[in-house]
Amino acid sequence: MSRTIAYAIGALALLIGGFFWLNGYIYEEKQAEAAKDYKDAEYVIDGRRVRLSGGVSEVEAAPGSASKVITRYFGNEVRRDLNGDGREDVVFLLTQEPGGSGTFFYVAAALNTERGYVGSEALLLGDRIAPQTTEMSRDPRRKNVIIVNYADRAPGESFATRPSVGKSIWLLLDPVSMQFGEVAQDFEGEADPSRMSLGMKKWVWISALYNDGREVAPKQSGRFTLAFSDDGTFSATTDCNSMSGSYAAGTDTISFGPIASTKMYCEDSQEGEFASLLQNAQGFHFTSRGELILDLKFDSGSAVFR
Numbered sequence: 001m002s003r004t005i006a007y008a009i010g011a012l013a014l015l016i017g018g019f020f021w022l023n024g025y026i027y028e029e030k031q032a033e034a035a036k037d038y039k040d041a042e043y044v045i046d047g048r049r050v051r052l053s054g055g056v057s058e059v060e061a062a063p064g065s066a067s068k069v070i071t072r073y074f075g076n077e078v079r080r081d082l083n084g085d086g087r088e089d090v091v092f093l094l095t096q097e098p099g100g101s102g103t104f105f106y107v108a109a110a111l112n113t114e115r116g117y118v119g120s121e122a123l124l125l126g127d128r129i130a131p132q133t134t135e136m137s138r139d140p141r142r143k144n145v146i147i148v149n150y151a152d153r154a155p156g157e158s159f160a161t162r163p164s165v166g167k168s169i170w171l172l173l174d175p176v177s178m179q180f181g182e183v184a185q186d187f188e189g190e191a192d193p194s195r196m197s198l199g200m201k202k203w204v205w206i207s208a209l210y211n212d213g214r215e216v217a218p219k220q221s222g223r224f225t226l227a228f229s230d231d232g233t234f235s236a237t238t239d240c241n242s243m244s245g246s247y248a249a250g251t252d253t254i255s256f257g258p259i260a261s262t263k264m265y266c267e268d269s270q271e272g273e274f275a276s277l278l279q280n281a282q283g284f285h286f287t288s289r290g291e292l293i294l295d296l297k298f299d300s301g302s303a304v305f306r
Helices: 002-030 271-279
Strands: 042-045 048-051 056-060 068-080 089-097 104-113 116-119 123-127 130-136 146-152 165-174 179-182 203-210 225-228 233-237 242-249 254-261 281-286 292-296 301-305
Touching (some): 042 116, 104 146, 104 165, 123 146, 242 271, 254 271, 271 292
Antiparallel strands (some): 042 048, 056 068, 068 089, 104 116, 130 146, 203 301, 233 242, 242 254, 254 281, 292 301
């Protein structure tokens, strides 16, 4: 009897050991090769592994084809410890041009592990969208929730139409599967873009995002404001001088006339950057987060106001 029990215990130990060995083997097989820099890491895009080199990957669309699939680091990155290991991880946007006219935008993450940066499976946002901001939720109930804001086209609109419909997607990365899951948004207290207007409030400049990956934010929070009057004039404050002038707005288009400014000198002022944003604005839209987005000419970027 004791021998039977011993055999049973031994068999059970082998089964348990085998289970953990197999589980560990499968886990290791699923892990991408680590890289010293997240711009050199490997990501999974539409089921295919793509390794970046200096933020770029270029491969043949098909064996022997002259057409290339080009994947690029776009930017709009945020940093946060996403898996609780004490290391700062990174979330950012990628673009992929499959050889046609499309430019597909994805959100991806890279975990900063002991082995190096390990890339995630990328999540498709859309084709030829206009990225706005990527940020972490400030709600303590939504730890590590990533909010990606962007503009898209209305259903049925052609790609020749500039994106003007504000959208947000809330995501949470599973650090085991390395996949993003969409988080249900709490709509309580959110704004209705259809009821928002330029003159509804004084707008505060939050940031400017350029399509070359640059992001500019005010060094002095709350100093840059923009107010619209119903008579077609506007006023603005900066970290130095005040500004005023005229503007013309359509359903989703906007342009600012000559801008007058007081002439005080302030070292390291960002008022030139702010004035340039207004001068280069050609469109606008609102988001469900209560934001005003000014779209810049030639799809070169956008400015966010709240």
